[in-house]
Amino acid sequence: MPASGEMNPIAAGRLLRADLRRAREAVGLTQIQVADLLEWSLSKVARIESGDVGISIPDLRGLCAHLEIGTAATEVLVQRAQAARRRGWWHDDRAEIPPALLTLIGLESDADQVGEYVSAFVPGLMQTPGYAAALLHAASLGAEERQLDRRLAIRLRRQANFHEQREPPDTSVVIEEAVLYRRVGDRQVMADQMKRLAELSRRPYVTIRVLPFEVPLYRADSFTVIRSEVTGTVVYSEARLADALFEEGPFLAHFESQFAELWEAALDADRTGQLLHRVAEAYAADDDPRPWLWD
Template identity: 35%
Template sequence: MSRGPSPTVRRRRLAARLRELRENANLTIDEVGDKLECSASKISRIETGHVGVTPRDVRDMLEVYGVDGAERESLVQLAREARKKGWWHAFNEAFTGAFVGLEADASFLHTHQALLVPGLLQTEAYTRAIIRAIRPDIGEADVELRVRARMSRQKLLIDDPNPPEYWAVLDEAVVQRVVGGPEVMRDQLKRLLHVASLPHVTLQVVPFSTGAHAGMEAPFLILGFPEQADPDVVYVEYSTSGVYLEQPADVHRYSMIFDHLRAAALKPDDTVELLDRAADRLS
């Protein structure tokens, strides 16, 4: 898995720039649709990054916006890059939405989980146990597909020569719940101890003694990107879906929540001691 430019991030950047250029031209989505003889909903989906856009469509839109020269060629090339397929397309049935494509190009990942070990840190056996519990309706082949997909994601954090800075704050319930039986859970805790030793990974646990805390509403992930043209985004996870938040006010709110969680959690060294004790209890 390469850490080259993510097509998903490129599509997001292109969508934002096309929206900005339309607004600079004082045109509505409906007016652009009329000029290009297409539906306004197509323009809207392009501007939100929900659908891909062909280089030809980009040329047509830029002509309407009065954009030419170097920027026009740059954006057309961006459209070509955005249409390339990432490694995750081999697991389309397991991955939905833009999540993995955004994750693949992130420079930092800050996450909070109250119930589960984050996917990037799970062992294969833990992943299999979780999927079977959460999705009792799917067959064994689908379970194994999702396990392979999650293991492929982990190359980003473990094998990549330039991995993102990863910071996870977990509720103590994640550590104390025995998933898949004592042996599976012990191996999972040992895995957490291993990744906690990596220089680009920080783990903290919010102990039960903290009581109510800022992260109890829903798990979330803050993704930051290396280029200024790609603003941070928050992914808030629900039981059957997830929501992407890109407005600066929303990103700031979740960044503040994450800061509160880090302050309430055990220090990284104390977290390692807690994980070690929990693994010993399962021996």
């Protein structure tokens, strides 16, 4: 388990809240009872446990005393609270990042495994600058150029932080075959993007599989499963109307099962690599590849 000081603020905050909630339940106190003991409002207790607000170090020490948390354990929680108050690289760009995606970004650096399914576009962690820029321009009609440049910089910074970790998490990705043929930008952009996917698939921590059209299995919404021995398992679902995070058992089991089915139905890594190369070559030749051209 990493020291609290080494954790990013989002992961540290999640651990702190979970530990405080478990400690409160272990001594049999409700949120109302804690509020009465500390002369806080019920809203304050609830918002601390939900993560809507942080907790000061003096308040944390007082809470630990009432929850019968020992001295050593209290110091661990204090370290987590201090880590949670630090500014992540995304701090100045929070307004450009949806809350659920912000949590996902924060958890990626402490993940042990990442499983991702995408149905419409290449995963954000694997997009080339050209593909990402073209996609942002198409999806952000009316946005100012400066804002688009900022969003692109955020996406590229997220990629760099993920892939340049000393030990990146084991990453398994299922990509709908339609993603390979959906033009984002011009043919050269697509050729570069397919080559990028092929290059990433050769990295030891990355496995990419394409889900072919002939498989009668499909999900409209993309999703990501983040697994960590430290922070647990969380699912980020990229829905059309609003992104969402799922942390409860039944939801997690549903997405885990869905990913396992999609993974087993997809082409294996070797056949996926062959397909990516053939599609990349077609785009590079200024052609538009079609699925029915392949064996």
